[in-house]
Amino acid sequence: MTSLPTPQERSGKKLGLVIDLDICVGCQACAVSCKEWNTSGYSAPLTDLAAYGDQPIGAWLNRIHTYEAGPDGESQTVHFPRSCLHCEEPACVTVCPTGASYKRAEDGIVLVNPETCIGCKLCSWACPYGAREYDYDHGVMKKCTLCVDRIYNENLEEVDRVPACVRACPTSARHFGDLGDPESDVSKMVADRGGYDLLPEMGYKPVNKYLPPRPRRDKETAAPAPVQASETADGKAGIDKLFAWADRMLSR
Amino acid sequence: MHPAYSVIIFTTASGAGYGLLFLLGLADIIGLDIRGRWFMPVSLTLALGLVTVGLLSSTFHLGRPERAWRAFSQWRSSWLSREGVAAVVTFVPAGILWLLTLFGDANSAAVLIMGLLAAALSVVTVYCTAMIYASLTTIRQWHSSWVPPVYLVLALASGAVLLVCLTALFGGSTYVPGIIAVVALLAAYSFKLRYWLGIDTEEKTHTMQAATGLENARQIAPPHTSENYVMKEMGYRVARKHARKLRRLAALLAFVLPAIVCLIAAFTGGTLATICGLVAVASCATGLAMERWLFFAEAQHVVTLYYGEATA
Known part of the structure; x- marks a missing residue:
């Protein structure tokens, strides 16, 4: 189970997200929409503790950092959503002692079975991206499911058969598709814009890609x-x- | 990394238990002075007791301890699963050895064979424990080739210290266990120094730029207003200044003091050797708990790069 699917077993389909850092405005709509869907979805509940206390803590599957980046004098504010990248070589799966963590051969989605997870947290140690969060109340690990209960859900309108974060994004900074197909819209977007992997040197081969912020244009457009x-x-x-x-x- | 007390107790107690079991399994071969029919069963009870307490303690940090049995299934890929399997398998020859020494002939071939099997499986189990940490590429201070040798030699040293104490309490000659303890403690100290040198001098290869793809990045707003699980579990770090002091204290208590008193015990006997043995056990246990706490507290996880650390 926690052995990864072999190349022969894999369908070649690599479902994932492409996140455009150039147009993300950091509104947190994706995080909130994710929480709303998933707290009653596949790995429900996503528990919050002391939600109205002074130290609230809860399981969220999507976190949006805000960085300042770029060369001196030309720095930009960059909002940076961070969630599971559904890696091709996910060590979070292979370290799992119970088989609760697995990578699906048919579409590459990495999931946790909440019925068999023992909450040992080793998978969160193995993930460089901080994508797995422990639910202190439920006693099991929670992670992005790529909204596996939406994307194949024929009860939903076709337009809604995308992850909740993608559907919610008001600026279209998030895109969903098959990154294993070079002709897909997401693959073309990655090729056009120079989409990149996070921490590529670690060899986890993330499926999700990030599109870099475009260079500042104020130098060209500003008055002399x-x-x-x-x-x-x-x-x-x-x-x-x-x-x-x-x-x-x-x-x- | 957050140092969970259950994991500190587990790794130190079961390490000492397996170290003691290893030496007891080889009792005949290394020439232990076994006095009376109770030495072996009592010592084996202590060894297996420590292992059991350790294993039970390790289930306390689980969110769903009632499902712990599932952890025996994924030995093909998971070092944690392998450790669980090895620990359970070790109980078989160790348990038979315990029964043979309690009810049977202590000099039979069966004792020798079960002893050898228990000793070999003890090594395998401690190695699996070490590999849980050493296999994680996300934590530089754990992904070190020195981690398995350090875990193995620490288990041997703490087991030998227990053996000195037990032998002295039963009035046997503490010469052999005393010498083994001194050699193992000095080896453990040198391995641990080499490990510390390694993690202090090794280059940090992961950067915030590689983590975010952004040049010259710094975090101006975190994603959440209070700590989340990732920060609590992976963001824990001890101040470097304190780490230095704690390292010296841990080395003194875990290695230096026990080595001195075990040396005294090796060449004396009677009450003095017993007192030395008890002092060595108390000191080594305290020192190893500190050493294991530091093993966690000094470890920096790559995910801290997303929360503003420049390198990891």
């Missing part, structure tokens, strides 16, 4: 820099020089 005061011929230059002199004197 104002002409230096000292170069102008009108009377203001003298006053500016006076202020500059005063500034220098006061700064001593």
Whole structure:
């Protein structure tokens, strides 16, 4: 069970997400929608403890960090959603002593069986991405299911057969599809935008990809820099020089 | 990494139990001075007791202890499962050995064979315990080739210290166990120093840039306003200054002091050897608990990169 499916057993389908860091606004709608769906879905409940206390703690499957990044003087605010990447080589599965963790051969989704998980937490130690959270009340591990109970659910309208986070994103920063198919929309998006893996050197081969923020355009679009005061011929230059002199004197 | 007390008790107690079982299994071969018919059964009871207490304690950190039996199923891929299987299998020859020494002829071939099997399986079990940690590439301080040798030699040393104490209490010659204990303790100390040197000097290869794909990143807002499971479990870190002090104290209590008193016990006997044995056990147990606490507290998980650590 916790041995990974062999290459022969795998269908070649790699369902996953593509997250566009260029347009994510950090609104947390994906995290909230995920929580809402999954607290009554496959691995329900997603327990919150002391939800109205001063130290609330709860199991969430999606967490959105906010970073400042980029070279000095050109830094950008980047909102960074972090959830299970449904790795091709998930060590969280192979370390599981009970067989509760498994990777599906048919679509590559990594799941935990909440009926057989013993809550030893070793899978969370093996995951570099912090994707697995322990439910202190339920006593088992919780993780992103890629909304396995939505994407194949024929009771839902076709437009809703995507993970809840993707459906909720108001800026379309999250995309769902088959990353094993080079002709799929998500694969093309990754190829066009230079989508990348997180911590590629660790060899977990994450399926989910991140699209980098585009470079800042304010340099091209901004108005030309104002002409230096000292170069102008009108009377203001003298006053500016006076202020500059005063500034220098006061700064001593 | 968060140091869970149940895991500290488990790894130290079962380590000492397997170390003692290893030495008792080889009693004939290493020439232990076995006085009276009770030495072996009582010592084996202590060894198996420690192992059992350790294994039971390890179930306390489970969210669903009633399902622990399921952990024997995935030995093909999981070191934790292998450890569980090895621990249970070890009980078979160890239990037969216990029965033979209690009711049978202590000098029979069956005792020798069961002893050898119990000793070999003890080594396998402790090795599996060590590999649970050493196989995790996410924690640099655990993913070290020194972790399995350190676990094995620490189990042997703590088992030998117990053996010194037991032999002295039964009035036997403490020469052989005393010498084994001194050699094992010094070996354990040197292995542990080598391990500490390794984790202190090794380059941190994972960066926040590799974790996020973002150049020059720093976290300006965490995803949650109070600690979550990931932060509690994986974000625990001890201040470096305290770690240094604790390392020195752990080395003194776990290795240096027990080695000195075991040396005294090896060349004396009677009440002095008994007192030395008891001091060695108390000191080594305290020191090893600190050493194991540090093994967790000094370990930095790669996931901390997402929460603002620059390297891991």
